[in-house]
Amino acid sequence: MNSSNKSKNKKKEFFSENIKSKFILKIIFVHLQRNKILQIIKYNKKIQKRLNINEKDYKEYNDIEIEIIPKTNEYGVFIHIFDKNEKPYYHIYFNDNKKEINRTKFNKHDKIQKIIIIINAKVKSFYKLFENCKCIKSIYFKKFYSDNIINMSFMFSGCSSLKELNLSSFNTDNVTNMSFMFFGCSSLKKLNLSHFNTINVTNMNSMFSNCSSLKKLNLSNFNTTNVLNMEDIFSNCSLLKDLSLFNIDTNKVTNLIKEFHKKK
Numbered sequence: 001m002n003s004s005n006k007s008k009n010k011k012k013e014f015f016s017e018n019i020k021s022k023f024i025l026k027i028i029f030v031h032l033q034r035n036k037i038l039q040i041i042k043y044n045k046k047i048q049k050r051l052n053i054n055e056k057d058y059k060e061y062n063d064i065e066i067e068i069i070p071k072t073n074e075y076g077v078f079i080h081i082f083d084k085n086e087k088p089y090y091h092i093y094f095n096d097n098k099k100e101i102n103r104t105k106f107n108k109h110d111k112i113q114k115i116i117i118i119i120n121a122k123v124k125s126f127y128k129l130f131e132n133c134k135c136i137k138s139i140y141f142k143k144f145y146s147d148n149i150i151n152m153s154f155m156f157s158g159c160s161s162l163k164e165l166n167l168s169s170f171n172t173d174n175v176t177n178m179s180f181m182f183f184g185c186s187s188l189k190k191l192n193l194s195h196f197n198t199i200n201v202t203n204m205n206s207m208f209s210n211c212s213s214l215k216k217l218n219l220s221n222f223n224t225t226n227v228l229n230m231e232d233i234f235s236n237c238s239l240l241k242d243l244s245l246f247n248i249d250t251n252k253v254t255n256l257i258k259e260f261h262k263k264k
Contacts, residue, residue, distance in 0.1 A: 076135035089120030132158035231255035
C-alpha cells in the first residue's frame with residue numbers, strides 16, 4: 001500500500017470515529033432531554049467538545065404547566081406551595097401575556113380571564129395546592145412529567161366551583177398520600193383518573209368525600225395493595241351510582257368501616 005492510500009484510509013478512519021463520537025454524544029443529550037434533565041439544547045460545536053454540563057448550557061427545566069380559568073374576578077387565592085425546605089419553584093402569568101406575576105392572589109380589579117402557572121420539577125409535594133380555591137372554574141394540566149411528587153393530599157380540597165377534571169397526564173408513581181384529594185369538590189361531575197398509578201399509596205382517607213355531584217367514577221386501574229386507610233373514601237357521594245372497583249384490594253386496610261356510611 002502506497003503512502004497516498006494509507007493517508008486516505010487514515011482520513012476515513014478519523015472521519016468515521018469523529019462521526020461516531022458525535023453520534024454518541026448526541027444520543028447522550030437526547031436521553032437527558034427526554035428525561036427532563038436538560039431543557040432543549042442546541043447541538044453545537046461548543047457542546048461537542050465537552051461532556052461536563054454546567055448551568056450556562058441550559059435553563060432550569062419547568063416541567064409542570066397548569067392553565068386555570070377563574071369563575072369570577074372576586075378576591076381569591078388560587079395556588080399554595082408548601083415545600084418548607086425549598087424556595088417556591090413556580091412562575092405565574094395572568095391572561096397568558098408572558099409577564100410574570102409574583103403573587104398567588106387576585107381581586108376583581110385584575111379582570112383575570114386565564115392564569116398560567118409553571119411549576120419546577122424540584123417541587124416534591126402538591127399538599128393543599130388548590131385547597132379552598134372556590135374561584136376556580138377550570139384547571140387544565142398542559143404538561144405533567146414530574147415523578148418527584150410524593151404527596152397529593154388536599155390537592156383540590158374545597159374547589160367547590162370545579163365541574164370537570166382530567167388528570168390522565170399525571171405521573172403518580174411515587175405518591176404515597178392521596179387523602180382528602182378531592183374532598184368537597186361538590187360541583188365535580190367528571191373526573192378522569194385513568195392513568196393513576198396508586199401502587200405506593202398508603203392513605204386514601206376521604207379521597208372523594210363530599211363529591212356530591214359525581215355520578216360516575218372509574219377506579220378499575222387503581223392498585224390499592226398497600227393502602228392502609230380508606231375511611232370515608234366515598235362519604236356523602238350521594239349521586240354516585242356507577243362505580244368501577246374491579247382491582248380494589250383491601251387486605252391491608254385498617255380503616256374501612258365508614259367507607260359507604262353516608263353514601264347509602
